[in-house]
Amino acid sequence: MSQVKPLHYQSTRLPAQPRLMAILNLSIAALLVVGLVTSQWLLGDLPQQMQFDARLVPPSSHHWLGTDALGRELWARTLAGLGLSFWVGSLAAMLSTLIALSLAALATLSRRLDTLVSLLIDTLLSVPHLILLMLIAFALGGGTQAVIIAVAVTHWPSLARVLRAELLQLRQAHYVRISRALGKSRWFVLQAHLLPHLLPHCLVGALLLFPHAILHEAALTFLGFGLSPSQPAIGVLLADAMRYLSGGYWWLGVFPGLGLLLMVLGFERLASHLRRAL
Amino acid sequence: MDVRLITLLIAKRLLRLTLVLLCVALVSFGLMMASPIDPIDAYLGPQMAQVSPEQRTLIAQRWGFDEPPAVQFGHWLRQLVSGDLGWSHVYNQPVSEVIGQRFQRSIALLGGAWLLSALLGFGLGLVAGAKEGSALDRVISTYAYITASTPAFWLAILAVLLFSVTLGWTPTCCAGPTGTLSQEVTLATRLHHLILPVTTLALLGVANITLHTRTRMLELMRSDVATHAFAQGASRMEVAWRHGLRHASLPAITLAFASLGELFGGSILIEQVFAYPGLGQATVAAGLRSDIPLLLGIALFTALFVSVGNTIADTLYGIIDPRIKAGEP
Numbered sequence: 001m002s003q004v005k006p007l008h009y010q011s012t013r014l015p016a017q018p019r020l021m022a023i024l025n026l027s028i029a030a031l032l033v034v035g036l037v038t039s040q041w042l043l044g045d046l047p048q049q050m051q052f053d054a055r056l057v058p059p060s061s062h063h064w065l066g067t068d069a070l071g072r073e074l075w076a077r078t079l080a081g082l083g084l085s086f087w088v089g090s091l092a093a094m095l096s097t098l099i100a101l102s103l104a105a106l107a108t109l110s111r112r113l114d115t116l117v118s119l120l121i122d123t124l125l126s127v128p129h130l131i132l133l134m135l136i137a138f139a140l141g142g143g144t145q146a147v148i149i150a151v152a153v154t155h156w157p158s159l160a161r162v163l164r165a166e167l168l169q170l171r172q173a174h175y176v177r178i179s180r181a182l183g184k185s186r187w188f189v190l191q192a193h194l195l196p197h198l199l200p201h202c203l204v205g206a207l208l209l210f211p212h213a214i215l216h217e218a219a220l221t222f223l224g225f226g227l228s229p230s231q232p233a234i235g236v237l238l239a240d241a242m243r244y245l246s247g248g249y250w251w252l253g254v255f256p257g258l259g260l261l262l263m264v265l266g267f268e269r270l271a272s273h274l275r276r277a278l
Numbered sequence: 279m280d281v282r283l284i285t286l287l288i289a290k291r292l293l294r295l296t297l298v299l300l301c302v303a304l305v306s307f308g309l310m311m312a313s314p315i316d317p318i319d320a321y322l323g324p325q326m327a328q329v330s331p332e333q334r335t336l337i338a339q340r341w342g343f344d345e346p347p348a349v350q351f352g353h354w355l356r357q358l359v360s361g362d363l364g365w366s367h368v369y370n371q372p373v374s375e376v377i378g379q380r381f382q383r384s385i386a387l388l389g390g391a392w393l394l395s396a397l398l399g400f401g402l403g404l405v406a407g408a409k410e411g412s413a414l415d416r417v418i419s420t421y422a423y424i425t426a427s428t429p430a431f432w433l434a435i436l437a438v439l440l441f442s443v444t445l446g447w448t449p450t451c452c453a454g455p456t457g458t459l460s461q462e463v464t465l466a467t468r469l470h471h472l473i474l475p476v477t478t479l480a481l482l483g484v485a486n487i488t489l490h491t492r493t494r495m496l497e498l499m500r501s502d503v504a505t506h507a508f509a510q511g512a513s514r515m516e517v518a519w520r521h522g523l524r525h526a527s528l529p530a531i532t533l534a535f536a537s538l539g540e541l542f543g544g545s546i547l548i549e550q551v552f553a554y555p556g557l558g559q560a561t562v563a564a565g566l567r568s569d570i571p572l573l574l575g576i577a578l579f580t581a582l583f584v585s586v587g588n589t590i591a592d593t594l595y596g597i598i599d600p601r602i603k604a605g606e607p
Contacts, residue, residue, distance in 0.1 A: 122294070123301040126585035130543035131577055134565045138573070139309035215429055219547055222431050223562050238435060242551065246450055250439050257432030264427040 022273045029270045032263075039083035046073060047080040047232045056244070059251050066251040069244065074237075074251060078259045081234040084227065085260065088148055089214035095152035096213070097159060097206040101198065104163035105190065108171065117164075121157040129154055130223075133216060137225040147226045151213045159205040166201060170194055200278055207271035211264040218260055234260045284597075291589045302581040303574075307354060310570050311347050318343070320568030321367050358578075364571030368563050373575040376560060381579070383453055384556030386472055388545055391479035395541075396534040398480065399487025404526065406488065407495020408518035418488065426485040430478075430544045434551035437478045448474045451553040475552045479544050483537065490533050494526040532594040538587035542580055 035042075051071035059066040065074040107117040124132065133150045140146035170176060170193075179189050220226035221235025229236050234256050241252035318337055319326055329337075338344050342353055357364070363373035406418040425433075442450040449455070449471050454463035498504055498521060499514070507517045546558035553559070557576065564572040 119297065119301060122298050122585075123305060125539070126298050126588060127302055127306075127577060127581045128539040128542040128546075128584060130546050131561060131580055134561065135306055135309045135573065135577060138315070138565055138568075139312045141314040211427060215427075218429055219431060219543075222547070223550060224566050238432060241435065245435065245438055246443055248443060250443075253432075253435040253439055257429055257435065260432065261424075261428055264429075265424065268423075268427050 019277075022277060025270055025273055029266060032266060033086070036083045036086040036263075039079050043076050043080055043083075046076040048072065049076075056247075056249055058249075065255045066249075068237075068240065068252055074255055077232040077237055078234070078256045080232040081237055081256060082259050082263055084231060084233050085214045085217060085263065088144065088151070088217045088227070089210050092148045092151035092155070092213040092217070093206045093209040095148065096155040096209050097202050099152060100156035100159035100163055100205065101202055103156065104160045104167055105194075107160070107164050108167045109186075114164075117160070121160065124154060124157055129216065130219060133220050134223070134225050137220060142225060142228075144227055144231075147217055147220055150220070151216050154216075155209050155212060159202075159209065162205065163198060163201060166198060167194060170197060204271065204275050204278055207267065207274060210271070211268045214260070214264055214267075288593060291593055295585050295589050298585055299578070299581060303355065303358070303578060304351070306574055306577040307351050308347075310574060311350075315568045317341075317568065317570050320570070354574075363575040363578075366564070366569050366572040366575075368567050368569040368572060369560070373571050376572060377557065377575055377579050380555070380557040380560045383554070384545060384549070384558065386468075387475055387479065387549070387554065387556060388541060390472065390476040391483060391545070392534065392538075392541055394476065394480035395483030396487060396530065399484040400491050400527065400530045402484065403488040403491025403530070404495060404518055404522055407492040407499070407526075408514045408522065410496060410499065415492075419492065422485040422488040422492075425482055426489075428482065430482050431547040431551050433482060434475070434478045434548050437474055438551065441474055453555055471554075475548050475554055479541070479548050482544055483541055486537060486540075487530055487533055491526045491530050494529055495522055498522055498525045528594065528597075532591045535587045535594065536591035539580075539584040542584065 049072060051067065053071070054063060054067050055071040056069055057063050057067045057071075059074075063073060065078065067073055068077070103117050103120075107114045127135075132154050136150035136153055137146045140149060176189060176193050179193060184192075217226060218233070218235040218238075221233045222239050223235075224239070226235055227233040229239075237256040238253065241249070241256070244252050318334060318341075321337075322329055335344070342350055345353075354364075361374070363377070365371075366373045366376050369376045402418050402422070406415040409415050438450055441447045453471050454467055495518060499517070503521055504517050507521070508514075512520070542558070545556065546561055548554070549556045549558035550562055557580075560572065561576050563569070564576060
């Protein structure tokens with residue numbers, strides 16, 4: 001019988017220096033998350049408030065990031081947009097992780113199912129993401145819900161591959177074999193032994209998906225397939241800005257995207273820290 | 279090299295390709311079927327109100343919408359095999375013609391960006407990997423990490439703001455000056471209109487290849503080959519040039535083929551920002567105006583495009599893999 005290295009004995013502790021950095025990053029991220037989640041309530045209806053005496057005003061001490069064509073404060077709209085992105089992105093990432101987990105579990109059940117799942121993965125990977133997103137958003141009739149589902153349905157393959165490989169390896173571990181030999185059911189083994197082990201992978205996987213989910217949500221919305229134009233989503237703000245570009249109203253095009261970039265970068269760093277910790 | 283093994287490998291990949299394409303057709307057709315948007319409404323547009331319910335059923339009968347989805351799929355597939363992709367009501371042209379014309383314009387954008395990003399990405403990765411830990415390496419790596427997180431359409435907006443609006447170096451839109459026939463546009467004008475979209479698209483694609491090549495170079499610098507070369511007095515750049523090129527170029531080419539999907543996705547956004555009348559713009563128009571035959575046609579066409587890229591990449595991986603090369607002396 002082949003010797004299989006038990007996976008549990010690997011230390012998950014980090015050396016002191018990166019650990020401090022990770023904690024620092026984590027706290028910054030936590031602060032950001034709280035800010036983003038509550039931004040809807042903190043800002044109230046400020047992102048939609050029009051000031052007709054202050055239209056298309058460049059950034060100043062009074063209007064921090066300037067105002068748009070209807071005199072709405074760009075800083076409030078950008079923050080609200082990031083908040084929206086956060087909600088959509090996290091829901092989509094969670095849903096996507098769930099899909100990845102269930103399909104990975106399904107794939108390890110039998111050879112035939114495995115072939116089926118890998119064919120599905122190949123199919124999804126062969127259509128450009130953005131076109132698939134458009135097709136799904138189209139099929140669901142557009143709107144916030146459609147975007148969340150579309151992003152979730154297109155982003156699971158890479159995580160599913162990781163989880164599948166992990167599951168296949170785990171199945172060979174002694175404690176799983178012993179559990180099976182003692183007559184425990186498939187379901188019991190899955191929920192008692194395998195799932196707890198996969199949970200950290202799922203968490204990191206979801207975090208890695210999150211930045212992609214946000215970027216794709218913004219792109220989809222920018223093209224007009226995503227969130228409704230009445231919402232202050234980043235994609236909507238930038239699509240609006242397109243109309244004013246040649247007039248030299250640069251702040252409309254610069255700040256919403258910059259906010260999105262910073263948010264994506266922040267979560268990307270956080271995810272890679274956590275992955276290294278795992 | 280074992281020719282039979284390679285042939286078998288390619289045959290297997292081709293079979294897989296056909297299967298995947300069939301699945302794409304099935305999935306995208308199913309999605310179109312599931313859509314709440316009525317294709318007859320979409321076809322009629324504002325004339326919707328002038329059409330009586332009887333005429334509506336007539337149209338449905340003519341187009342076969344009264345039949346069950348499975349039968350419709352069969353019809354569509356049969357037409358597809360005979361080369362008929364249907365009629366696009368947005369462009370009032372056969373779908374195959376729309377795709378053909380649009381792709382001709384897009385290929386300049388896609389091809390230019392693809393080549394540029396592959397070359398630039400490989401070069402930057404090579405340098406960064408050879409000078410690990412140097413300031414140059416840090417700059418290149420940071421650049422790659424940041425572009426990996428940059429929204430494509432935002433970068434395009436910034437490019438328009440800087441180079442077209444502020445500096446006035448490049449035109450803000452389209453594939454040629456407005457109001458001129460496409461035959462009259464000279465090659466120079468065409469290139470002038472292409473330069474900014476191509477550069478933007480290429481800059482985004484660079485990150486992936488750079489980071490990948492850098493990792494490969496780091497591997498190489500720790501290998502026995504490199505140690506031996508260093509012992510003979512070679513500098514890091516010399517090792518990078520002599521061994522790195524061979525060591526890292528095939529993986530970079532493979533990655534370039536595997537990233538065609540991302541490139542195409544990026545081109546949709548870039549074409550939208552620059553109002554470049556290519557395939558990406560047609561995709562957006564088809565989606566927004568519910569041109570189902572065109573949308574299906576584009577989905578299939580791009581799937582073919584991307585999976586041929588993936589197949590090439592997979593085959594290259596196979597060739598790199600020493601287990602397949604084992605028959606070689």
